[in-house]
Amino acid sequence: MYEFISGKITKATPAYVVIENNGMGYLINISLYTYEAVKDKKETLLYIHENIREDAYLLYGFSDIREREIFQMLISVSGIGANTARMMLSSMSPEELQLAISTENVNQIKSIKGIGQKTAQRVIVELKDKIGKVAEEQKIALLRDNTNAEEALSALVMLGFAKAPSQKVVDKILKENPDSKVEDIIKLALKML
Incomplete structure (x- = not known):
């Protein structure tokens, strides 16, 4: 199973690209969304889905x-x-x-x-x-990338609260108010813990 293929783009069309990697050219079917992401590049990395059928072995590539x-x-x-x-x-x-x-x-x-x-x-x-579920996980991941969330979480842990429940509370606060400041997150979390 291929996870991704990276290399030089030798041909790019709205339906497929050909990527050269170590002397081999891979014909990879793509969507217009991926085409827009790679059309002006000389090299790229595409995440791959293999579709193996009785009559064909096809690769589908995605920019993310x-x-x-x-x-x-x-x-x-x-x-x-x-x-x-x-x-x-x-x-x-x-x-x-x-x-x-x-x-x-x-x-x-x-x-x-x-x-x-x-x-x-x-x-x-x-x-x-x-x-x-996927959308929710992505939203939580974005919230966790928030430096305010990290600072608030470390402050709560230093105050003696366990990390896992504190993380859940911080995530909940940021879900409701994504632009919260560190002080506000800590104040609300202390009320909830």
């Missing part, structure tokens, strides 16, 4: 891991193959697709070429919970 995760979720839905998933990611950005699924926007998903009413509903039913 989030897009690959959404692609893999889409192909897990009955009736959606790799090319349909790629078409969906070419029609909408990963964020737009995530939002359409989590808000149950059938019409927006149905507007994608090749997706009918039943398929759009199936995508929503099967992926709403999964997409929600």
Whole structure:
């Protein structure tokens, strides 16, 4: 299983790129979203999904891991193959697709070429919970990257509070008020712990 392939781009089209790596050229199918990210580059790194069938061995490449995760979720839905998933990611950005699924926007998903009413509903039913979890994890990861959160957490630990419960409280505070200052986070956390 390939995780990623990096190298020199020898050919880039809206449907695929050819990446040269150690004397080998890999033809990698891509979405328009990924094409926009790599079209002006001479070298790139693409995260890979292998699609091995009886009649073909295909590689699908993504400019970021989030897009690959959404692609893999889409192909897990009955009736959606790799090319349909790629078409969906070419029609909408990963964020737009995530939002359409989590808000149950059938019409927006149905507007994608090749997706009918039943398929759009199936995508929503099967992926709403999964997409929600991924979005929540990404939001928490962004909150944890916040230096105010780190400072507040270290202050709480120095005050004698356990790290795990303190982390949960800080995450909760930042989820409700993402722009909180360190002092405000600590004050609210002390009330909650």
